[in-house]
Amino acid sequence: SQQGEEDPQALSIQEGENATMNCSYKTSINNLQWYRQNSGRGLVHLILIRSNEREKHSGRLRVTLDTSKKSSSLLITASRAADTASYFCATDRSYNNNDMRFGAGTRLTVKP
Amino acid sequence: DTGVSQDPRHKITKRGQNVTFRCDPISEHNRLYWYRQTLGQGPEFLTYFQNEAQLEKSRLLSDRFSAERPKGSFSTLEIQRTEQGDSAMYLCASSPDGTVREQYFGPGTRLTVT
Numbered sequence: 001s002q003q004g005e006e007d008p009q010a011l012s013i014q015e016g017e018n019a020t021m022n023c024s025y026k027t028s029i030n031n032l033q034w035y036r037q038n039s040g041r042g043l044v045h046l047i048l049i050r051s052n053e054r055e056k057h058s059g060r061l062r063v064t065l066d067t068s069k070k071s072s073s074l075l076i077t078a079s080r081a082a083d084t085a086s087y088f089c090a091t092d093r094s095y096n097n098n099d100m101r102f103g104a105g106t107r108l109t110v111k112p
Numbered sequence: 113d114t115g116v117s118q119d120p121r122h123k124i125t126k127r128g129q130n131v132t133f134r135c136d137p138i139s140e141h142n143r144l145y146w147y148r149q150t151l152g153q154g155p156e157f158l159t160y161f162q163n164e165a166q167l168e169k170s171r172l173l174s175d176r177f178s179a180e181r182p183k184g185s186f187s188t189l190e191i192q193r194t195e196q197g198d199s200a201m202y203l204c205a206s207s208p209d210g211t212v213r214e215q216y217f218g219p220g221t222r223l224t225v226t
Contacts, residue, residue, distance in 0.1 A: 031213060042203060042217035043155065088154045092213055099168060100145070100213065102154030
């Protein structure tokens with residue numbers, strides 16, 4: 001079964017706007033990661049946040065983690081048409097961190 | 113290109129046939145993972161190798177599925193007696209040892225069972 005659940009399932013915005021995607025999970029984790037997948041391609045790692053971190057930045061990406069609520073958010077600022085993709089959160093369970101679980105993803109469309 | 117590669121990229125087969133996919137991970141990565149992804153869903157974990165040892169298998173990996181990594185380098189995933197429900201994208205990923213588990217994905221093999 002999927003560990004992470006992304007929300008919303010789909011998001012459509014104009015270029016230049018910010019995009020926020022959320023992820024909820026069920027069990028304790030070591031790390032939470034966000035990946036991007038362009039249509040029909042493999043996944044690309046974006047950012048990893050450890051369970052003892054609350055916020056992390058990478059370029060136009062900002063990730064937050066709230067372990068008490070078992071949730072994370074990914075913010076993409078000043079979006080570009082090239083950001084159009086599916087975004088997945090992935091968690092590795094703290095007792096078995098070989099088994100990474102992905103959510104169903106958020107499909108982001110950035111209109112030029 | 114030193115990324116993860118997969119072969120073939122596309123495979124169309126008839127129900128009941130056997131298929132085999134290959135994954136070549138990044139050369140210095142000891143860990144190798146197989147996932148299955150259906151349309152509109154995220155990747156589902158199938159199995160994991162540490163070097164040549166298969167350390168974990170998902171319940172999704174029925175007895176028709178077998179994976180190997182004989183020399184701790186490339187890996188193969190075989191599906192015997194394919195069923196239409198096996199149609200999916202099969203993704204391979206690798207990662208180095210250590211506590212950080214960022215995974216590097218290949219482009220995937222899209223399987224269509226007719």
